[in-house]
Amino acid sequence: MNSLRAILQDNSFTSDSLPELEQKLFFEGDRRQAYLVRFVVLLFLSTVIATYGILSDSTATVIGAMIIAPLMTPILATTAALVMGQLNRARASVAIVAGGILLVIVTSLAAGFFEYRRDFRNDKLPNQRAHHPQSE
Numbered sequence: 222m223n224s225l226r227a228i229l230q231d232n233s234f235t236s237d238s239l240p241e242l243e244q245k246l247f248f249e250g251d252r253r254q255a256y257l258v259r260f261v262v263l264l265f266l267s268t269v270i271a272t273y274g275i276l277s278d279s280t281a282t283v284i285g286a287m288i289i290a291p292l293m294t295p296i297l298a299t300t301a302a303l304v305m306g307q308l309n310r311a312r313a314s315v316a317i318v319a320g321g322i323l324l325v326i327v328t329s330l331a332a333g334f335f336e337y338r339r340d341f342r343n344d345k346l347p348n349q350r351a352h353h354p355q356s357e
Contacts, residue, residue: 271287
């Protein structure tokens with residue numbers, strides 16, 4: 222019981238912790254451009270991995286892509302901004318999430334279209350090859 226009490230006391234949130242929390246959640250000023258570049262690259266890569274994981278029917282690959290997807294930070298930033306009543310920060314975080322969702326949709330559509338065209342040229346649809354290995 223004492224160890225639980227120590228954990229709770231060591232991890233308590235005080236007003237002194239607020240600047241550190243804001244620095245971790247909100248990417249503003251000089252850090253914003255570097256964060257957005259890293260965000261877009263990680264999101265693009267995780268989307269490509271997830272798309273090909275779905276196309277190859279690999280659950281482990283999709284889970285791996287979910288692990289590297291960077292969407293949790295802007296979602297947490299949106300929540301924190303709303304709780305703190307900072308609507309400008311909330312709008313900026315929602316814009317990052319919305320832009321990320323749009324990037325995911327466009328990237329997965331492009332990867333899926335590319336894979337479909339590749340399979341169409343081979344005269345086999347992906348599901349025909351997966352369910353009928355003797356037809357290859």
